[in-house]
Amino acid sequence: MSVPNQQMLTVSLPMDRADRSYPIHIGSGVLCDREQWLAILGNRAVCVVTNETIAQHYLEPLVDAIQGDRQLTSIIIPDGEEHKHMATVSHVLTQALENKHERSTVFIALGGGVVGDITGFAAACFLRGADFVQVPTTLLAQVDSSVGGKTGVNHPMGKNLIGAFHQPRAVVIDLKTLDSLPEREYAAGIAEVIKYGLIADADFFRELVKHRQRLRARDPDLLRQVVARCCQIKADVVGRDEREAGIRATLNYGHTFGHAIEKVSGYGEWLHGEAVACGMVMATRLSILRGSVKQDTLDALLTFLDAFDLPCKPPAVMSLDDFLQAMSGDKKVIDGRIRFIVLQSLGDALTVDDVFRDDLAKVIEACR
Ligand SMILES: NC(=O)c1ccc[n+]([C@@H]2O[C@H](COP(=O)([O-])OP(=O)(O)OC[C@H]3O[C@@H](n4cnc5c(N)ncnc54)[C@H](O)[C@@H]3O)[C@@H](O)[C@H]2O)c1
CATH class of the missing domain: 3.40.50.1970 (Rossmann fold)
Structure with a gap:
């Protein structure tokens, strides 16, 4: 049938x-x-x-x-x-x-x-x-x-x-x-959903924030539309850059910070999506520091993540050096420089490798 x-x-x-x-x-x-x-x-x-x-x-x-x-x-x-x-x-x-x-x-x-x-x-x-x-x-x-x-x-x-x-x-x-699917796993997936809005579709981001309670309730019609929109964005990006030579790297928004959190905490302690949620907050703070987006983007992101009880702060024990050490073993390091994905504007992301120690210190401090 x-x-x-x-x-x-x-x-x-x-x-x-x-x-x-x-x-x-x-x-x-x-x-x-x-x-x-x-x-x-x-x-x-x-x-x-x-x-x-x-x-x-x-x-x-x-x-x-x-x-x-x-x-x-x-x-x-x-x-x-x-x-x-x-x-x-x-x-x-x-x-x-x-x-x-x-x-x-x-x-x-x-x-x-x-x-x-x-x-x-x-x-x-x-x-x-x-x-x-x-x-x-x-x-x-x-x-x-x-x-x-x-x-x-x-x-x-x-x-x-x-x-x-x-x-x-x-x-x-x-x-x-x-x-x-258990609630915590569902929320971890939601982190990847909002990522697509941040990096590729500002209207989708706003809709997700607006309908966060329906999404939390797993409204089937909304879920179908949301899953399809995310797959469409991912399919478009993969079609343009299968091997991650360029634009596909923007799908890693929040992942440089997130992978460091997962690594230092011990894999399994934080779910991947939870670490990405916190990593996106950090990447958005970095974007604000670089002057490309404003505080209202971060506020909307925090409101959204809060509706799913997703973490927005890295572990208190993680120092700047912990982050740097963990990030230096990441696949995102090229020629010894750590690459970060930042927002150029809401719905548009790019890869940069000119983030300095002081910038990271400010991002971590702002998260405390
Ligand atoms: N290949 C990629 O492009 C890519 C992208 C993102 C993440 N990942 C990887 O994905 C992994 C995380 O995936 P995940 O978040 O799906 O975790 P997971 O595969 O560990 O699944 C989470 C838990 O949910 C259970 N589960 C799965 N489906 C269920 C269902 N329908 N009902 C009840 N329980 C169910 C699983 O048994 C598991 O205990 C990480 O290893 C990460 O590195 C890969």
């Missing part, structure tokens, strides 16, 4: 990679849409990768929808960012090999950003590259990590240091999966 109220967007890659362009299906109940799965998978074999938490809710309905006559293996990995490392990738690859999968097998990542990043990377490595489909089940994964083809795992020396660009063949976003 096909599902009404479906929406389809496309990630259009440049001419020389046009064959890798892919659809994003958004709707309520699309996880169970047999016709859609048949169109995406044909009769190919499948490895569904998920974790123990998500499996309880969605593995059976997904398997029911795609089963048919195909070879199908379910691979369950442990839940948590602390398992996002090479050993888990290795486990996924071993399971696929032991079950005699071939390069034509399609991997399906059923879960949040952690499952998506691990599965995408495993698919990129499997027999030198297999296809995969993203089925994101957290808000963060739906609006951000499932689109764009960044895959990978953490290394003891830092987050996401091992990975590959590997675009999915399709993204299937079932908004109903958000019903079971």
